[in-house]
Amino acid sequence: MKTSTSMTSAVTAVTLLSCALAAPAQAQGIYNTPSGHDFNPSWYIAPSINGISPDDKFGSDDQGGGLGLRVGKPLTHWLDLQLGTTYSRAHEGSSSYRQNTLGVDALFLLSRERFRPFLLAGGGAEYDKVNRPDLSSNGTSPYLNMGLGAQYSFNSQWGLQADYRHAVSFLQNNDFGFDRGHSNIVTVALLYTFDKPAAPAPIARNEAPPPPPPRAIEAPPPAPVPQRFERYTLSSTELFDFDSFVLRGSQPKLDEISSVLNRDPAIESINILGYTDRLGSDQYNQKLSQSRAEAVKSYLISKSVDARRLNAVGKGERNPVVECSDKKRADLIKCLEPNRRVEVEEIVLQRRVP
Template sequence: MNRNKISAALLILFSASALNASAQNVPASTYNPSWYVAPSVNLLDADARFLGGNDKNGPGAALRFGRAVSQDWDVQLGATYGQAKDKDVGITYKRSTLGADALYMFSRGAFQPFLLGGAGVEFDKVNNNGLGGSASKTAPYLNIGAGLRYAFSDQWSMQADVRRSVGFLGNNSDFGFKRANNTTFGLGLIYTFDKAPAPVVSAPPAPEPRVEAPQPQPAQPRFEKITLSSTQLFGFDSATLRLPQPKLDEIATSLAANSQVNNVVVSGYTDRLGSDKYNLKLSQRRADSVKTYLVNHGVTANRLTAVGKGKANPVVECNEKNRVALIKCLEPNRRVEVEQITVEKQVR
């Protein structure tokens, strides 16, 4: 397999992974922090200089252990073995490695494209039966790569990846060159030892009491909570208000006519999918957009407070094991209750 084919395969695999994540158009699922084992079969495309200048490839295998350490990152530790032969000249090249990789995960849904980088030590050995000699070297290496993982369930996945490694053999290498460039294509299964923990869902907030004014005095103001669906206010993953907004116009008119009503809180919410940092920022931007709209329609800015609450106060609990089913189950949260804008105002 020549270098052009290697480059093309790397580009195709990563492009397919990125397109797959984009095509899902859904937030990533919550990651499973449990350890997993990942055996694989490999194809080693060896540096041609180990084989007398002949470009050859051969079989190999790998065994890695890993775990997700955050929503965006995995770590993997393990060993690989591969060999390539040129039977015409009687040269056999063998390569073993022991190292660690960090994987940046673009998604935690069913399709999980990723980039990786890592380091370790490799043992290179060449047996030249035609000349009756051999050479070997233990050296450090660095590698980069890309891959795609598909989750069948909460515990079983398949992973395909390609890794480009550079071995630093040094100036005194018996091989006659200082750096070795090897590429490995891998395909394997992943088994996660424990199931993902069930999401913790807090109880919805209790409704605020409606306080009636004592008689015979005039009725005192009471608080009313108005909940607006984010799908009616914004486009997907956007904080720009759709127009027109008759409900917001009604709220603005009411507040403008009742200047004694202060401390009006505009709260933005999202669901639990995706990173906490991103959800908090999105909820804050949406709350700010509603506040700006009300100010532009006659409500004094110092009467309004915009608060982004991220994934707080979820109302639906989903325990599906399959990731695709979990995303489907959480649709009501994203559409109505969780991605919501709540305006609290006093009314008579």
């Protein structure tokens, strides 16, 4: 296949464009550097204009042009994947040639700076259509291509890509009269990245921290800050015998709760919630859970906690923690143990920071 002067000029133009962009880019360093990456992993789109020099065996030795659209995705710091399509036409006298492609290219980038030279390789499907005085035919065939090019980033979302590729199509089931087609294609595309890169973390400087300000002799105490007193969940097995609401002798957890409440009498409206398992009737379980909540309330009152600050509520078998399907009653009682509990709802204490 003959390579014409105009196609050679186009390839030269791509090379010169790459060299022109490289000069300022080398001083810029890596441009898109999101946190944790040395590249921006966002998808991008690349509409393009194309120049094509088709195989002269198609009957058109003149150059043509067309449009294309690619979608790209950076996969690693050295690899991009681009999927896209092109439409190109060429005329020579009364003969015309049309080419449509749909394929995927792997771009092997040599840099992730503003200027990014790359090698490419890919393939896909190619549709060729020829209209000339002695032949009118069309067909779809697989193709492979290889080439080189460069990208240039204007800012975090806009850029430019120029490349040159040589494609070989493996012609099948057509009247073209040959089984290999060779095309040279030059592409110039505008790049738009959908997401901006994450801002890099600021670089710490090796500077000594400023000295702390002089401390006042009589500094006022800091304002109170909230301290969380988490919800207490007390196992009924620790508090009561099975099917009973009489508290056992020693209750260290209830002693701890009463100590906290007595240290800060401003805490009010503490809910004590009693729960049972699902064994027994609803009415019986409701009464038992209420009695257990009242027993805990009475214990706290005996430890000098004001009764007006406490509210005992029986919840029966509601809000189970576990679900069990054991057949033996002893195993079922053991499995349902977490559901038999008394909860003291979370409260907020105020304390001063030392």
